[in-house]
Amino acid sequence: MLVKKATAELYADYKARMQQIADVRYSIAVLSWDQETYLPEKGARFRGQQITTLSTMAHELFTAEVLGSLLHELSSRSDMDAGKQKNIALSLEDYEKNKKYPAAFVAEMSQTTSAAYHAWIKARKLNSYEVFEPFLNRMVQLKRQETELLGYEGHPYNALLNEYEKGATTTMLDQVFADVRSSLSPLLARIAAQPIPDKQFLHKHYDKDKQWQLGIQLLKEMGYDMAAGRQDISEHPFTTSFSPEDVRVTTRIDENDFGNMTWSCIHEGGHALYEQGLPAEEYGLPLGEAASLGIHESQSRLWENNVGRSLAYWQHHYPALQALFPENLANIPLQDFYRAINLVQPSLIRTEADELTYHFHVMIRYEIEKGLIDGSIGTDVLRETWNQYYQQYLHVTPPDDIQGVLQDIHWSHGSFGYFPTYSLGSFYAAQFYAAAQKQVPGLDNDIASGVYTNLLNWLREHIHPYGRFYTSNELCEKVTGEPLQFAHFLKYAEEKFK
């Protein structure tokens, strides 16, 4: 029956179904945003139930047989433009992947995730990995099972990676992190030999309201459209999107840590600019979605680090910042400020790491995840493995589990394969920014003058509008002429930290 219908008609049906699913998913995003920003304490119980109900409905709509038939039929049609064909191909891929999960597996994963998350919370309270270990072990068994359900080529970890970064493989990541080890280790050693710059003044008292105003101003200057978004306060900063015309960011303010709000604000602003730049006419369709987590992170890191931690950026902003906080900064020269905000120093906590040692934190997690998934590392020896790695690469040893193996939420959520995208994001960012520096005349002068329009226009032309049309690496090749090369990050790092 489907065969007799015109392609345009079938495509319209597909689009309507996908947009209905998107409406439900974005509604969940609104409920979740509210949960993190404004939900009163007692509202949590029913809110959890409301989100679960909508999630189930979205899942049912997306796994409906009728959608499958439609996608199969449409994927056999050739009278569509390349964009439509890509939408169909990607939706079919997503659909087929979803179909690979038996209901029993989904239910067990859901229960295990919930139990593991609560065990992780409890383990952190008790500062005891042992409390978390049996739950993590069960989670790892399920994730191994998941790799078999999904199927893979090469290492089973590839199946999980693919969830977050399509096309990424252990072959690629092994090479990337080998580069990290071989190139960054000597650089770190050189930096460690230098005197540590003073950064005490970053931890004086910075008024909350002034910080808030500064954050809003930085966002607006980047080109973040406040008529299509807003900023609020939450415990952990995040970006969320309800459509390209409503992309919200959150921040947190620590009055004794100037950097906390400032770079999280620029970071989330980078994510938000990407979401605001996705094509609204592809709402609900793959071409209206971000390419991958790695590409998303490239946008936040590019703004946070390549732009927001550059000397040029602060050449423009620092005088006004000194005027805003004269009691803390009047006597600090720009060079001292710049060195302080770029201090490189091995530490225990990933989320607080500088932009170089950060990648060792990620590498350690990547090696551990691979080992857990292929069985070469057991959860029973995880603390020891973790501490050994930290000693080996960062020369620090966690004094306890909270500052060690229990620090990240990811594994309790079942998010295996997520961590590498953080590093990939930085490396893509360096490569994209190098390309922008070549292709946008006077970019460094722009930044030193507080002008970001040309950079944003370049991102809006070369990266944002494609959605998932290209995979990360295809996009990288298209924009920069070559696949991901760690050399660009290394060059950036060496120039900055030499």
Added chain:
Amino acid sequence: MLVKKATAELYADYKARMQQIADVRYSIAVLSWDQETYLPEKGARFRGQQITTLSTMAHELFTAEVLGSLLHELSSRSDMDAGKQKNIALSLEDYEKNKKYPAAFVAEMSQTTSAAYHAWIKARKLNSYEVFEPFLNRMVQLKRQETELLGYEGHPYNALLNEYEKGATTTMLDQVFADVRSSLSPLLARIAAQPIPDKQFLHKHYDKDKQWQLGIQLLKEMGYDMAAGRQDISEHPFTTSFSPEDVRVTTRIDENDFGNMTWSCIHEGGHALYEQGLPAEEYGLPLGEAASLGIHESQSRLWENNVGRSLAYWQHHYPALQALFPENLANIPLQDFYRAINLVQPSLIRTEADELTYHFHVMIRYEIEKGLIDGSIGTDVLRETWNQYYQQYLHVTPPDDIQGVLQDIHWSHGSFGYFPTYSLGSFYAAQFYAAAQKQVPGLDNDIASGVYTNLLNWLREHIHPYGRFYTSNELCEKVTGEPLQFAHFLKYAEEKFK
């Protein structure tokens, strides 16, 4: 097949289905709340689409044949307690009512509502009833059709009334409004003969932040649980509920009108206390829902007027209020303040009317709605009818349509039968409050001392926990020993305004 299942099992199925529908409906409420409070300008387009999608899904779930079969089967079972039986009876009633609307009618009503609403906006811009008239005419035809679809006894308007106030009839309302006319008119005449108190000082400058703090304080004092709710700013104040554990209010602040925020805050607080007092264990079921619009309004009016505009209330609050705004109130004695906030004066706009003339505004709309529905009034003569009524009962004539027949949004929304619930709310409030004064020892002293616990406990015992178990009038009889009697309101008014 259903017959073979145990009642408990069927009831659990019913409950799960109803809670799923509630989850979707409350999600819509969250999206709508966000729309009125925090939505960025450009977010409106997709937000409208998201709300429409969820509404359609909720409608489909609630009209599903399987739910109907379940309800019919359960309504034949007797091995349930009275609460469960009432839930089933009410849900079946709602279900059957929904089923009476053919899809074509629903679609046409939806289109007509949208068109009529936009025509109303445009008509107000142009200050011209003629722009709205054809759309209103179409709407009236549809509402007349709706009365036939729903069925009714007596006047066709009863079918529409029933949507908002189950059990209310034109027979009952004709009597109520005859009482309004015969009793309030002489009272108004007596008041009009007295000198008009000064209220200029209520329109001096009242600082926004101080007003906000005052509003929060008044809400907390009433017993509004801030851990199960919150207040935000919106253009029009409203109360919304996502569960009894998350009931939110909004307010607006006019720096040149002290009363605007103050009594809207207490009013919404009254609505919110009712919602917070509904039984959480009946979430999604009729017994977890408000009895009717009239009873809902009785809760807001009781707090706003019987409590919040009483001399006792301000005996407690006025000294602190004078200290908060000394520049405006230091030289104003309590008695003058009390007279000013209770000024009775006929006016053009319903939402700005005092608590006596208000009911003439409602009565006029009630008479017009009845006439439109039974065909005795045509939309072509509506402006003239309106103005004539206003001259007759309030001795004022609208200078234009915006201040006359175009002032309310209700008809453009198709809400016929809604207005009378505003007056019923006030009259129920007076009757409930009179009962509370008898049953709660020392209530007047409580209010004069800023103590509301005993009043709230009384409402929490006698009114809030029943949900829809009793109709408005059943509840009224249960609480006060008699059905709704206008005499209680009259007594209240005469004592206050004599």
